Amino acid sequence: MLSIEFFCPLPNGLHARPAWALKEQCSAWRSDIRFINKRLNTHADGKSSLALISTGTLFNDSCVLEISGSDEEQARRALELYINSAFIDSDSIPSGDAPHVAHPLPRSLVRLNPQLHHAITLASGIGVGTLRGWQSDNLQRYRQNPASPEDITRLEHSLATLAEQLNLRLRGLGGESKTIISAHLSLIQDDEFGGNIRRLMNEERLSLAEAVIRNMEQICNKLSHSASDYLRERVSDIRDITEQLLSITWPELQPASAFIMTEPTILVAEDLTPSQFLSLDTRHLKGMVLEKTGRTSHTLILARAASIPVLSGLTVASLEPFTGKPVILDGVCSVLVMEPNEAVHHYYSVAQRLADIRHQQQIKDASLPALTRDNVPVDIAANIGSALEAPGAFACGAQGVGLFRTEMLYMDRDKAPDEQEQFEAYQQVLLSAVGKPVIFRTMDIGGDKQIPYLNIPQEENPFLGYRAVRIYPEFVHLFRTQLRAILRAGASGNARLMIPMVHSLDQILWVKQELQKVREELASQGLRHTSHLPLGIMVEVPSVCFIIDHFCDEVDFFSIGSNDMTQYLYAVDRNNPRVSPLYNPITPSFLRMVRQIVTAAHRRGKWVGICGELGGERRYLPLLLGLGIDEFSMSGPRIPAVKAQLRVLENDACRELAEKACECRSAEEIETLLGDFTPEEPSRPLLALETIVFNEPLTSKEQVLQFLCGNLAIQGRTENPLELEEDLWQREEIVTTAVGFGVAIPHTKSQWIRHSSISIARLEKPIDWESDMGDVGLVIMLTLGTQEGINHVKVFSQLARKLVNKAFREALFAADSPHSLLELLNAEISF
Secondary structure, eight states: EEEEEOOOOOOSSOOOOHHHHHHHHHTTTSEEEEETTTTTEEEEEEEOOHHHHHHHHOOOOOOEEESTTTHHHHHHHHHHIIIIGGGGGGOSSSOOOOOOOOOOOOOOTEEEEEOOEEEEEEEEEEEEEEEEOOOHHHGGGGGSSSOTTHHHHHHHHHHHHHHHHHEEEEEEEEOHHHHHHHHHHHHSSHHHHHHHHHHHHHOOOOOOHHHHHHHHHHHHHHTTOOOHHHHHHHHHHHHHHHHHHHHHHHHSOOOSOOOOOOOOOEEESSOOOOOHHHSSSSEEEEEEEEOOOOOOOHHHHHHHHHTTOOSOOOOOOHHGGTTTTTTEEEETTEEEEESSOOOHHHHHHHHHHHHHHHHHHHHHHHHHHHBTOEEEEEEEEEESSSSSGGHHHTTTTOOOOOEEEEEGGGGSSOOOOOOOHHHHHHHHHHHHTTTTTEEEEOOBBBBBOOOOOGOOOOOOOOGGGBBBBTTTTTHHHHHHHHHHHHHHHHHEEEEEEESOOOOSHHHHHHHHHHHHHHHHHHHHTOOOOOOOOEEEEEEEEOGGGGSHHHHTTOEEEEEEEEHHHHHHHHOOOOOOTTTTTOOOSSSSSHHHHHHHHHHHHHTTTTTTEEEEEOOOOGGGGHHHHHOOOOOOOEEGGGHHHHHHTTTTTOOOHHHHHHHHTTTTTHHHHHHHHHHHOOOOOOOOSSSGGGGGEOOOOSSSSHHHHHHHHHHHHHTTSSSSHHHHHHHHHHHHHHOOOOOOOOTEEOEEEEBBBBBBBBEEEEEEEOOOOSSTOOEEEEEEEEEETTTTTSSSHHHHHHHHHHHHHHHHHHHHHHHOOOOHHHHHHHHSSSS
């Protein structure tokens, strides 16, 4: 018997995803493999993901794999490599967002005396609706079914049916939903899940229903006693698949009616399973209060993805008296507002109005062209892994898809996707792109991305092994099926093809030959397809840099995969903790290599992109821009900030920076160079059109200060509008800022203001400013930074003196637009 000793590297412990991945690795060998957690002295069959989960293994636990059998030596070598290099990557379920830090309750809300229940925010946002309770499913009704000789057959049928249903559901999902349902599928396909139910029926003479429920209780009991929050929160997943299994076995016992929402609803429950959440109509679901849900709950992950705000820290029982009544869920300030009055509703109406303006501003910014300060265009594209990610990426301002990781379609399933499934996925992205380019990277599988149904043997160094274009000749049918799907989908948009891991001209010529065969095949079958499919390659293997001139004769573009390129260039395994500190793409050698690639490609009229993680790093954008990169591809959410940064960079200055960086002697010198280079944000005028608000329906002092501070946040002049508002209220407590003549001048010096600003609100109707100076129809708000000099105070003094002048005041009130008001002030006051 051989053994491997190691410390568990998984931050979230041995939960469903890594357990499934380890089971797949162990199942590839004939030998018996035993997993032992030495801390708890728990044992498990290494070929059962459920047994592995039940060991309660946490981060840094001392563990052993014991291997005994005919191929134990080969198994030990392969599993040791996997444990040391790739096991940590299987911990792919996010550990949850950082705990939400509740903002202070704004004075403009507190002054309205709302009825509040303080809570904990799990997913931020604001929702307004009627409070409704979720009726938890009572599994006891299934226990009424007596044991039957057909129970074993019924169990096998129900397990197979549930697996089929989950597989069908996976075809329509992407992102977090797909990850979570895949974990559920791996659990019900685990031999121990069904095996324990059979054992309970045979050995303890339980009925099928009793055995299914007892199995759930046993697993949940083990998980509930775990020291890991993450593992305790998997109880919901086990209950979820158990409920689904029971409802498939006895459909007649399902609850008579589903939970139907016909109006905006705030849902309160002890907890919801992922399947229960996915069954809800999110058009009417405006928020959730979940008593027992934790930060890493799969249901919470799905809620965040659907932009549903979630609170916890309140009990179902305490909220029961408010069922059927209107509430407002405030995930920004972490409160549930009960039976809000008209004034409180107005506060949240203003908050929603600000949120809508912010959303429109984001859309507007996203649609801005990607241009440098000196008007040099740059392509900013998105990396995606599924068709469902495309609309969000384009909403963020992507000018195309720089990398569609098609291998995602091949993973977490029993067989490869057929041509029609691929065609539909590729066509969906092209239709979302509406003519923008979409680069489909052909399947980058094998090696480090093991696909069980391909039966590619384990390798000692998978990153340098049998993967990507290297496997295509053996799996040529798989490759041709993918080419057919891409060519057919290409008739619906602007498709491009990119081949990963290319290192020789022969590989490109072989791909082009296969592409031609597939084209001729489609033509002979009369199937519609694109006749124009630009071909590019991933530049990941350093040797390509020395023969890129030859490649230019055969391909249309290049895209640098900075992740693999870096580790190959330095001979550093980025997953090996002992050498990973050496993994740094910003070194003179890497930059010189990029410069060589770009120079050779540009000389022959070809463009070069970058689609690794480096492409979305804002700090290094000036360097890469200066090296001549034509296209940057990154995750969608990074795009707006990168485009905004691009607009303050000058191309010539970036070129000069890149040349200096290539001559540096170390990465530290380059970082110093970058620190000195970072351009300052352009100063903003004290008063501008963006700070003038006309005829907003603001009806109280609270709403005016709330709106003006919120508007400063939208315009990028503050990142803390609620804290800035509090500083203004503190000034109001000292002395009223109404100055008579229908004017108020609230003001503060605050650490929360980024750009000193004068904000003006011309109101539809005068409002009570709570002073002896009469109602106010014009508000002029001054917010200065704490380091601000005396110049802006002089501006304020000029303004105060001018307001004494009746003609000036009348002109202010007579101005019929923000433009005319701005012109008047610019003419009368020196800013």
